[in-house]
Amino acid sequence: MIGAGAIGLGTAWHLAQQGHDVSLYDPRLNKSLHREGSANDLSGTSASLGVLMGHVFRRSSGRGWRLRRRSMELWPQWIEKLQAHQPELKLHPGLLQIADDEPTAERMESLAAQRVDLGLHMVSNADLAAIWPTASHGGLHSRHDGRVDPLLLQLALRQALAGQSVALNATAVVRLERNDNHWRVHRADGDSSVHDLVVLSTALCSDALLEPLGHARPMTPVLGQALSLQLTTDPTAWSNWPSVLVDQGFNLIPTAPGQLLLGATVEPGDRASEDPLTLMRSLNERAPEWLSSATVVGHWSGLRARPVDRPAPLLEELEPGLILASGHYRNGVLLTPGTAEWVAAAVQQA
Known part of the structure; x- marks a missing residue:
């Protein structure tokens, strides 16, 4: 191996x-x-x-879907066995995708209707207001998708x-x-x-x-970047937040009161942007004020291999x-x- x-x-x-x-x-x-x-x-x-986006995969057939669905079936068994070696390792369930526009929301609604048994359901703007007030087309919640700490x-x-x-x-x-x-x-x-x-x-x-x-x-490098953020204003308690919130391809992950990870695979090539704050600015002015004013306490990057x-x-x-x-x-x-x-x-x- x-x-x-x-x-x-x-x-x-x-x-x-x-x-x-x-x-x-x-x-x-x-x-x-x-x-x-x-x-x-x-x-x-x-x-x-370590984001697990298995059940929210848009396709419903083919190798990619089968591999995702089978992996999601196996993860609870894997975690249970591996906890004997690392008790802190666990599945962090709950992933919320924010719809970018109305066509995206319609696709999400169709997917949620097909996969009720897999724990998918739509979330309205009103229900999102407390955690992501910039949402205007609702979102898709997946009960079993979420995150595993990769370290x-x-x-x-x-x-x-x-x-x-x-x-x-x-x-x-x-x-x-x-x-x-x-x-x-x-x-x-x-x-x-x-x-x-x-x-x-x-x-x-x-x-x-x-x-x-x-x-x-051949495979090409695609740079992934992540920020560790310290919030200076609410929401410091993360009440009603999922383990992962996804907006425009950016992943937001609460890790502790007032602390958050923000990451995305956004840049072709192998060189990181010199200013990590551009990651937050890339939310196209849809970042809530508390995110825009957060302090960067860590910044790292790594290369993904895309065939x-x-x-x-x-x-x-x-x-x-x-x-x-x-x-x-x-x-x-x-x-x-x-x-x-x-x-x-x-x-x-x-």
Whole structure:
């Protein structure tokens, strides 16, 4: 298993639980999991806010919908098991999407009618007034979507892997070599090892390992940024707030009285905006006064890998014993359980 973000860690854990001998490679494995002040060298998982947008997905068919729905079914089981290693890890349920305009509101109403059994319902402007007074077209509430803390998730998975006797190698893999019916994994420290199968969850590093083998799966970087905010005015208690509020693609997440995370995947490329306050200004003047006047106490960014000319994520057996599970773009945390299950099935058939 190469790559130890949420997908790599979760897949390694799932495979180990099924009795497979697993080795995990990633140079970040010997680094602590934290965000200090302003950071721009974080992995996609560590930079993310762990938002789970599963049931509000607009499509009702296809692989993307099946993967989201299955992941949402699996998350409660995963959390229950991982709490043995990290008791503070939990699902934070409740996600509210604000409608941008009337056509969006109509699509939301249709989706809510189709998915009553999944916990979706519309919220009126009157009901939104207390928490998001700038809403003018209502919103869609999802009872089971929400958030998982991505740092606690990675910590719990690392601890679970240690308990499963998974070999954790904090070294970069620089080359893959076919070796009869096996794969030789060459590491940056000059050492190598032989494995029956290789699973790649290496995001933007995938191409460097795949191109020499004749597989072109290019991905482009898309920058995600997040702010940690301290409010100077109400609402400091977050009464009646969901775990996640989404407006125009921006995620707002209350974390403590008077404290809030604000984030979005908004910028192509790999360079952060110099002024983090532009994130708040990008709410197109629909930010409530209390948000506009908040103090920035932290700012970080990370790169998401978006497949080029292919739908995300990339889930493929490229050749016997070589499996790609990467390019999840903005949904790595959400799709971790479903991806792990897919990889396990592919390994079983290999």
